[in-house]
Amino acid sequence: MKTLTLSAFALALTLPSLPALGSDMPQDDTRRKDALTLWGVQFEELEYRYSDDDEELGVWNGDAFYGTDELKFRWLTKGEYAIEEQAYEKLENQLLLQTPVSDFFDAKAGVRFDTPEGPDRTYGVLGLTGLAPHWFEVDASLYVSDEGDTSAEFDAEYELLFTNHLILSAALDATVAFSEDREIGVGKGLVSTEAGLRLSYDLIDRSFSPYLGVVHERKYGDTADFAEAEGGGTEDWFAVIGARVSF
């Protein structure tokens, strides 16, 4: 018995380059050795809007993802549905791949499909999304449409904690066009802004947080002129009621 041990020991010494315990060592092929693959669904906005000139809208802004730390597939969806007209004023879907480029930022690339009432557009998307210093969640995207028009969108959000459950969030979204796309009513320059303040309460964990808020939408420059020419408004105030949902 002892000699056997000794000779095995000697063998191990003479063959140091081999894994000393032979090839029967388990290889870690468990799930622990795989990158964590996760999914999630979030609706930052899921709300009913009532404007100062009695317009009623159903609005959502959400996303779903699937993937790992290194690569995520993300579907972003945004829409505004005019309840009385029974028409989508805005219907935007983006399919994106997202990968980290710094500690706090991801780069994203993909396509965007706009299919509201009226002419459709398809865009190529390049963007950055992440957490800026001082806890601003920011998202910047560059779009090139199938018509060859380029535009950019910038989003920022900040949360103020009145308590650990009662949260005021401020959001600002601005769009700039580098060229005119008359057919969809976009003029060159600053196109539009949307600013919102929402006071939410985390009712069920962070998965269901009803809120009340106000939203201000404004169109600028040529875009505003185009809207007016078509009999639309250039500025709207909305009272909103809705919920943030995530699961």
Next chain:
Amino acid sequence: MKKALMAGALGFLMPAMAAAGEYNITVDRVMIDTGDFVKEGIGYNGASPGPVLRFKEGETVTINVTNNLDEPTSIHWHGLILPFEQDGVPGISFDGIPAGETFTYEFPIVQSGTYWFHSHSGFQEPNGAYGAIVIEPEGREPFRYDREYVVQLTDKHPHDANRVMRNLKMMPDYYNRQQQTVGDFFADISKHGFMTTLQDRLAWGDMRMMKADVEDVQGFTGLINGKGPEQNWTGLFEPGERIRLRFINSSAMAYFDIRIPGLEMTVVQADGNNVQPVTVDEFRIGVAETYDVIVRPKTAEAYTIFAESMGRSGYARATLAPEKGMEGPVPGLREAPLLTMADMSGMHGMDHGDTTGADASAGMDHSDMNQGEMAPDGMKDDAVMAADASDSMTGMDHSGMDHGTMIMSEGGASDPFYAEGSGLVPVAANGGKFLSYADLRAQKPLYEEREPTREIELRLTGNMERYTWSINGVKYEDAEPLKLQYGERVRFKFVNETMMTHPMHLHGMWSILDVGAGEWNPVKHVISVQPGTTVYMETEVDAPGQWAFHCHLSYHAASGMFRKVVVEGGPDQGNTARAEVAKDGGDA
């Protein structure tokens, strides 16, 4: 050493004399009732926690584990020194136990003390798959006691562990309900002035770090031996008896600060190894650690075992009483601690501007502050006491301290195992003695002291915003195994570059924690590394094979703070566990 060899030889000569205990364990789906909620989980022999396994040093145990789940499982014998094939880590020690099958573990028991066992598959452990191990020594214990209880803690969460992981990945602050609010901002202004407060918030905001990131996962119910605070597990005693309490922290994520108001606790064992007794009023138990304490209640009253989580977001409670049904007063939770810049000082590449933690904390010398003197005498009520202790801190003259723009959290006592000025330094609720790692001394050296053959630096790294955790910046999925040579004595240097505390657990071999006591350094299986600190441990590489090495916070391990350790060379494992008895017996 000689004696050990003899014992080993004896083992060879008289194998029939070795006692052999046989145990059967089933792995089952169970319901876990915490008193706050009922949750389906995983347990052993139909319950969570599982049974207390009682082994005897010197015996060889045979444990048949039958997997009644519809997924693979495993049992890891936490802290036990055994052949690596018996260690129970799927993919590293063995292939795991498939659904419906029985796996037989067989290994010699070469140590004594308090340990535990748990699943090493997926998130089965946070879902309830854990139990206690008590090993009776061959010889006599170096301390006396009349009765003993296992006090096994956990942090049972109403969410299934997979969901917790997903939520943390989606929103790292999903469970953090202790974040600073607008109200705290104004409170700080009235306390510290507008500019200081603003600069403090800007400094933290600039780093995108939260002072409140002490506990990732809040919202749990603390259990003791499977009982929630309302269910009040009770251990009986007769006044005057010495009671040995075997504390085991089986939590997924929660560190607990444990005290028994009205009783002093004499710590006699840490992580299964005897230590020179040290009497304390309170101690902090890291995830996966065990501490054995002896208490001696002299009067026939009920004493509350109160275990507050480190972040004060939850607690576990049990009672020691002469009769069932008696209850002692249950203290309130103390104020939640906040991290300070000192806890961030381990982060490299961060521009702290003029609020560098190191500078600011260097100006503070708390080392000669006596916490006992700071708490008013004659106070008995813990809740009032805690408030008073912090008031007396705020009442202190801070004018000589150069805080820069920092707002220090109250407390701020000194402990060599915390960054100087750390917000996490524990302070005993009654103003008395709080156990520090620095107090731990081995009862008997387990190994001859010798120079380490080399040093391995392990930086504990991570990104809270992405909820990724890693070692030396590399997650387990991308990491090569750590290679050690049999016969080495390796010195590990842990540098915690994150803002969280990490209980690092090396399987199969002892971790000799460097407290500066040479051969009297305590021998552990979990080394807790505080934010902003560097901690050393040494390991006698005396166990060939493949081993796991990881942070014992379940969601940190799962998101990358994990390594495989390969010990190359050494006697061939194929030559049965008998050889192991001789070798390990020699060390133990």
